[in-house]
Amino acid sequence: MKGTNLGEFEELVLLTIAALGTEAYSVAICDELERYTGRSAKLGVVHAVLNRLEEKGLAKSHLGDASATRGGKRKRFYEVSHAGKVALTRAKELREAIWRNIPGFNLEGSI
Amino acid sequence: MKKPDPQPPKWATSFLRWYCRPRLLEDLEGDLYEYFLRNVREKGPGRARFVYMLDVIKFLRPYTIRKIELLTFITHFMMIGSYFKTSRRNLVRNKLFSFINIVGLAVSMSVGLLVIAIVNDLRSYDDFHEKKDRIYRVITRHQDDGQPPMDLASSSVRVAQRLGGDVPGIEDFTIIRNGFSGDAKVGQNTFPLEGTYADQSFFKVLTFPLIAGNPATALKEPYSLVLTEKTALKLFGNTHVLGQTVRFDTLDYQVTGVAKDVPHLSHIRFDALISFATAYATFGKKDEGFDNWDNVWSNYIYVTLPKSGNTAGIQRAFNQVSKEENKALYRKKVTLSLQPLKDIALGGKLSNNTGPRMTPLMLWILGGLAFVIILSACFNYTNLSVARSLRRSREVGVRKIIGARGSHVLGQFMAESVMIAFLALLFSFGLYLFLRREFLALDPHIPEIFTLGLSVRSVLCFVALAAFTGLAAGFLPAVFFSKINALSVMKDASGIKIFKHIGLRRVLIVAQYALSLIFIATTLVGYSQYKGFLNFDLGFNTENILNIKLRGKDAAALKKELAEIPGVKQVSQSSMVTSLGSIYGFTMKYQPGAASPGNAPMAGDSALVWMNMVDENYLPIHQHQLLAGKNFTLRPEKGKESEIIVNQQVLKRLNIAGRDPQKALGQVVEVDGQKLAIVGVLKDFHYGTMENKIEPVMFRYSKSETWGYLNLQIASKDVESTMVKIESAWKRFDPVHPLKANFYDQQIEEAYSEFSMMVKTIGFLAFLAICIASLGLFGMVVFTTETKLKEISIRKVLGASEPGLIYLLCRGFITLLAIAALIALPATYLLFDKVILARFAYHQPIGVAELLGGTLAVMLLALVMIGSQTAKAARSNPARVLKSD
Known part of the structure; x- marks a missing residue:
């Protein structure tokens, strides 16, 4: 099925969710992504990806408690679903399998 | 006090919530708010708000947009019955307010209907042509070097010749030419007849069905004639006239076809068609310039494109052809382009245009005026509905408690206003029928242009107008009601803040009154200016002068006969009637010293001078004032004149004899190759209309002007019997053409008829605007005094005087009216000073009396209304009012 493929950015977002643990909500994910990649992550992009991940069943979400800091609006917390964990592991294995088959790869001279 | 924390823009949040x-x-x-707070800290509140706004718009994506909630939607339909019922009950319960709303909307919408009918007519022009989407007219741009170009609807015969071979992509084309005119002789009878030349493909390109004759060949041979049914009936008394002959002058024309009468909404109109070959045969052959490329004045060419054709290729071919042909022209350029058939009645300005034409700008102005009037009626509705919200808030509260959402209440009130608008539409249609009759009678030209008939399209537009008006009128009240808080309404109905929107209502009243005052002041000032034009001292007499148009026959005999009628004092003759807008001029050359042969001629000067050819009686009848010299004394034959009379401006422009009238006598000027001596100098007078400054004018002598006018000075008593005698004298003189005689003063009135039409139209609109505004104000006053009745009673009990109470109640309204007047009067003054009267070189000063008069009348009307209502409230018995609670 086309929808189950994990795009590069989707993979990053999913990993970030996993890394943040219980604090994974949209703004925090954006900040964390920015910290990792050094590029700015726009809320619009991340929000769309989160929505798509949830649609694909790779992530789950629930609303948290209300807090005064957000104008009384609740946060939506995300966590990686079972299917999401499988997809992440598969992606990692795929890469490693290919890495293993590259003979004598080194970064000499290229940095 | 601490400043409140910066908040994101409200509308953006509402928008987000909506979609x-x-x-x-x-x-x-929450996310966006968090980012907003962060941005406020980092970039400042202004920038943060901007980013928030952008973000809200950026999040408008397929996955965030809500689906239409079918249930809410269906509920509206289920509830329509209920809405209808409550609306009907409300209409009946508040008769005064219903009356004001319905009458106001009906009156204003009738104007809207009229504008719709006018626009519809113009848009339906030439709709009857089968190939209407593929027909184009070839139009011409004519440009002399160093002069602004002239755009013409007409083009040259040469274009038609080139179209045949050198322009690909054309299916068919036809050429027509105006200007056939003659006396048709059938048996013993003679009828004047004007016709249009058309070539043989005329019926192929344009759809004018023939009831007899072959459309392919009817206009092929020279001296062929196609009559319309009406003309055939006029000439022969029946329409079976194929093969009959009609004699014009010395030539016989054969009737080769009978066409159905031309539809009313057609820009091409004709009584008879004459084959184009006739034009060649009669004068085209002799006239060397007939098919010149730059002879672009009297032919009209129409082309049809094939079904899938486009104009780009044709335009390229046109450019090529123009380039080739322009090589032969000296210092000028003629270029061609295509104009779609449907743009002819509603397009830009072209010289030599045929048929009626209205610029889109004019339509916008008309539409704008109608819009303003309708808006005024909508203001009434809005004002009164919001003001009365107290009465209906309980209903809304109950609906909300039962489960209606804001959108349902919104829908209900919109539906109600649309219903009222439709009710008003019924009345307004009746008014429209009346208006239509009045409009068609406004000017004799209007029925020629418009039919204002009903069509499916216009009826649909009427309904759309009513729906739109209803929505516009009901929008604000509906929003207001939908926001009502159900709980607080049910607890205490008086807690609802009905005076919260008082600012809005004040603005609406001021706008209404300012508009009404502008309209009325415009009418009065316009009318006084119009009267000013009619009574303007033109510098000569126009009273009791009857101008008779001659039709090409030498009128010496008629003149003699007319002079013998006892009511006719004097008869003179002129080539034209001045001061009506038509002009005719020649170049005058003057060389100082040329009169006395001894002096060496100096460099001369020349100028364009307007001219009228008159006889020796003309100046006395019109009481032109001679500053020096005398009237024409010699009676020369045509072409042998030696005398000329000029006005002061000629002396000034050509600097003759130091501008001294006495010394100018005897100076010789050259006009049209003739040397003429100045025998008289006239005081300046108006040759053109008030739009033009007084310019140089000359009078030359002519004994007989066969296409000119006879000017009769009529004794002012018993004009009717004199007219009868003049008529019978004319019948003996020219039995073919009907008598065309008009009094000079009437002709001047006609020359400014555009102005009088404008005054009438604006006057009518002023009347409507005032009616609507007064109705609205009346409603507001009634409402305000009703709501304040208790307050008044208590004040009275505590000892307030009646005048004091009236003043208290009136004060607010009077301030509003004063503000409206302060806006309206300067606006009107500027409108006249800078726009309307700027066109006229001569006009009366703008009268303060006219400006203020209308305002005072309107104010008085308003005061009477306010006064009567407030006085009634002030006089009420406080005991009775207070007892009921």
């Missing part, structure tokens, strides 16, 4: 899916909304709103 976003409920499931995504809460956390998204």
